[in-house]
Amino acid sequence: MVDTYTIYLVNKSADTQIFWCFLERPQELVSDPGVYANSSASLAIASNQPGTNFFAVPVQYKVGAGASNNAVGLDVVVTSSVTNNASLKDQWQADYKTIPPQQGPTMRLLGNQAPANSISITSGEFDKAKNENGGWFSNQSFGIQTGAGFIGMSWSPKPQQKRTLTPKLSFYIAIGDYGSNSLADWNTVSTNSIQVNVPTDFQYANATVTYDASGNWSKTPGKPPTMLIAENLDWLRSDEHNQLLALAYLSDGNGQIDYLKSVSWNSSASSDADFTYLTGTITVTTALTAAFAFFVLSNTTFTVNSIVGGTTVNFTYSGSQNVQAIKDMFIVGAKLLFGGGSGQA
Structure with a gap:
């Protein structure tokens, strides 16, 4: 009772x-x-x-x-x-x-x-x-x-x-x-x-x-x-939650799951105690089907600047995590959730 x-x-x-x-x-x-x-x-x-x-x-x-x-x-x-x-x-x-x-x-x-x-x-x-x-x-x-x-x-x-x-x-x-x-x-x-x-x-x-x-x-x-x-912040930040988000995006036709093939970093990174600005380029294993606006990796959102040839993505990170923590997320084979899609990539 x-x-x-x-x-x-x-x-x-x-x-x-x-x-x-x-x-x-x-x-x-x-x-x-x-x-x-x-x-x-x-x-x-x-x-x-x-x-x-x-x-x-x-x-x-x-x-x-x-x-x-x-x-x-x-x-x-x-x-x-x-x-x-x-x-x-x-x-x-x-x-x-x-x-x-x-x-x-x-x-x-x-x-x-x-x-x-x-x-x-x-x-x-x-x-x-x-x-x-x-x-x-x-x-x-x-x-x-x-x-x-x-x-x-x-x-x-x-x-x-x-x-x-x-x-x-x-x-x-x-x-x-x-x-x-x-x-x-x-x-x-x-x-x-x-x-x-x-x-x-x-x-x-x-x-x-x-x-x-x-x-x-x-x-x-x-x-x-x-x-x-x-x-439920821990749940919202969990891989399981991200997977549910991915399923939601996919069911609406507005998202795509892909996997990291390679990453390179530009030399223009800036960081202080409270803020990090970082740019880079990744390649993915499958051609992207839309001009996505962002992708999510390890509970962190990255802005897509441009997509070249369907598999090369130029991106930006701006936020409170430090440079090394961001770079450590990019492991070959990591799952990426692309969202905010419109038109063709």
């Missing part, structure tokens, strides 16, 4: 945006207006910011309980004074105290006989009316603790109330004026966001969410393309 789902964030809007992550409610809580969205997971991302930005969401549920002088409601900051990791089929009880004095709750694991794929939370016996008349309010929470913060939901528990929750791995990515652990309305969260669902929106536990210049959302399974390129 996947341990962590990662949601990569791309901001293509003109401004810095604060992205928030929310966890969708279990179905059992959807119709309860007293259950509020609660998140402290946010990330500020500048316009077209390079680098990698993401929410990493572990599949580790949390149950929590607390009490404070603040009643549970919109825009109220709610945090739990006691939290526990919870597994599917766990049965938890939160024991709240009747005032006086004002005390925080405790929690205990009763067993693991909850329905399959569910977690149950029961509130113990306490005098809720007396507590609230005295300005002491209980809260209860369920969600996931991510590296960026808590994502989940909170509500005001009733005495001896049992909630059986079937977690749903579905997330809302939003931007807006939310506050850390400040309770939010579910309609607001779900309307001004994009929903990302496990498993359909993920590839190998990764998904990418983009907020574009027009204020629209999009999502794609997998990592961002720029990240995939960076992770």
Whole structure:
């Protein structure tokens, strides 16, 4: 089973945006207006910011309980004074105290006989009316603790109330004026966001969410393309990749594979610590069929200046590799991929 789902964030809007992550409610809580969205997971991302930005969401549920002088409601900051990791089929009880004095709750694991794929939370016996008349309010929470913060939901528990929750791995990515652990309305969260669902929106536990210049959302399974390129530079530079490129050129009729027969170098080479300019002439074993613009050898591109008689090629190299490294590539029999062809050679 996947341990962590990662949601990569791309901001293509003109401004810095604060992205928030929310966890969708279990179905059992959807119709309860007293259950509020609660998140402290946010990330500020500048316009077209390079680098990698993401929410990493572990599949580790949390149950929590607390009490404070603040009643549970919109825009109220709610945090739990006691939290526990919870597994599917766990049965938890939160024991709240009747005032006086004002005390925080405790929690205990009763067993693991909850329905399959569910977690149950029961509130113990306490005098809720007396507590609230005295300005002491209980809260209860369920969600996931991510590296960026808590994502989940909170509500005001009733005495001896049992909630059986079937977690749903579905997330809302939003931007807006939310506050850390400040309770939010579910309609607001779900309307001004994009929903990302496990498993359909993920590839190998990764998904990418983009907020574009027009204020629209999009999502794609997998990592961002720029990240995939960076992770696969070794492959892109490999002989196997060059062979695939060669096949692509050949299938389009725009390229040709040939083999090095001989090489000679002009005396006009120039090189310093950062740049090399080198010219030379090669012969190939088979007559070239087009006026190619370049050839690739050992993951390095050379510019074709002219082709004489179909088998003689005058070329130029300009780049960061030193002279000797370039010359060492030209071994008799080496495979050359010619591309950018037009007309006859």
